[in-house]
Amino acid sequence: MKSIIFKAAHEPLFFLEKEKPTPTAGEILVKIKASALNHRDVWMTKGLYPNLKADTILGSCGAGMAGDQAVIINPNVNWGNHLDYPDHSQYTILGMPTDGTFAEYISVPKNRLIARPEHLSWEEAAALPLAGMTAYRALFTKARATQKDKILISGIGGGVALMAFQFAVAIGAEVYVTSSSEEKIEKAIGMGAKAGANYKEEKWSKSFLKKYGGVDVVIDSAAGDGYGDLLKVLNPRGRIVNYGGTRGTAKINPQLLFWKELEIYGSTMGNDLEFENMVALVNQYKIKPVVDTVFDYSDFAAGFEKMEKGKQFGKIVFRWR
Template identity: 50%
Template sequence: MRAIYLENINTPFVLIDKEKPLPGSGEVIVQVKAAALNHRDVWIQHGRYFTKEYPAILGSDGAGIITEVGAGVDAQWIGQEVILDPSSDWGNNERAHGKDYKVLGMPEDGAFAEYVRVKASNIHVKPEHLSFEEAASLPLAGVTGYRAMFTKCGLRQGEKVLVTGAGGGVALFVVQFAVAAGAEVWVTSGSDEKIEKAKALGATDGINYKSENWGKELKARAGGFDVMIDGAAGEGFVQLVKLANPGGRIGMYGGTTGKIGQLNPAEIFWKQLAIYGSTMGTNEDFAAMVNFVKEKKIKPVVDRIFPLEETEQAMRYMEAGKQFGKIVVKP
């Protein structure tokens, strides 16, 4: 089979021929129809991820058709269109993953290939309203956003939500999920064009965080927020604390702009704020997310589709940060 191979840190992704995997007990083989990129893949390429086991076949997000099943798996799964849950071995503590937690695509071979081997417990029937490209866009970013907003922050209908960095995969799912849940959604972005696109998805409005005093301007226009979902951290996080309503919740799933600046503790304890860290999600989070997408007929935003052999070019496109939605590769 054809697969995308990463030999070592700071080497390019290259196309290779590799032996097709065989299913073990409790496993299935999925013919990959589409796979999606995550920033995790770029971080691994640059050696900035906590797992470093090279060479590797990456790819956490995938959708396809089951072609083989191992012992203990019902043969009726063969031919089923499925979406892959990339998380394994979360552990017994629902609040945080354990030391054995793994994500598909390092250390185990991922979905940047014509076939991938996964546990049968990690497959879910693909929602019928989704194409393979849309379904492949959903797993890692979708479950990350779902857990941060619903499992951790407990979003309720009618609340006001702020989503930072609209344009990235997780942020866009949070926008779509919050709108579908009946929340009033505002966004931030460094691009006015991306704000307009977020409004087309149902956001009320947004503000460009490159503008001076954006926090004060947003406060004047929108008031405070009950829930804020952030993947940037950095100096902008200080503004989120100021924008939070009393009893507000902040869910953070990343820190692309670095360490958080000077926070005023009184703003946190006097307003009785809750700040939650969140990473990926449990198998239960994933199942709930897929059901939510199916029930609300949510369609992931796909920015661009590349052929599998152009995965390296797709990575550089994502690293440039110009996309709005998910980037997909197709075998």
């Protein structure tokens, strides 16, 4: 079978014809129809991800056929017994160090599969698992977001950010966005955002507060120099959740934290129950993950390049024939 292989950091990924995997006890073979890129795949090629293993098939997200069942794959591998946090002595994510979804076939434990929501295409279904689960835990479990909250999602072009945005809009919350691109802000407004701000503009938080007032919840994956602005737009008792740190170390003004009684949370992926609840939410509201571009699997390098440049609005998907 054709597969996209990681050799080592800073070396190009390459195609390999590999043996179709043979399911062991409790496993099942899935014929992949589509798989989706996540930023972790890009971090790995740059050596910015821990525990890299040579000759691994990358890819955490996939949708395909298990026998005659259309399925999506839960990318959690061994979350552990605590719902509150993954057991890092055993927890990994599909696609490193275990072989992932960037191949024609994958063998996974049967309990990793859930029926593909019927309203989703293969590409939309492949876009859902990792981004959907991460967004669900950050928004609902950690931020405890409800319809009554004013919510700001930063960096709306991102795959997880867009899923969190769609979930927040679906439950009827008032949702705002930030982005480096006016075009992406306009797209979000077209999808139900109240308004947006360009985080590249200096003092954007000041004009945001003046125009729209404060927010109750911020969902962020950037951190870095702009973090202070996110704390500024939070209302008293506001909650900010970080599931990523794309822009590195954040500078925090402690006065803002204690004066406004702010709450900061970290969030990683989601447990299996959150995965099931996320898919149920997607089914209930007929949410369709936003797919930016579909590349034929043979064009995978173009997909990686697009994500590296941050040009996307939504998920980058590979289609397998």
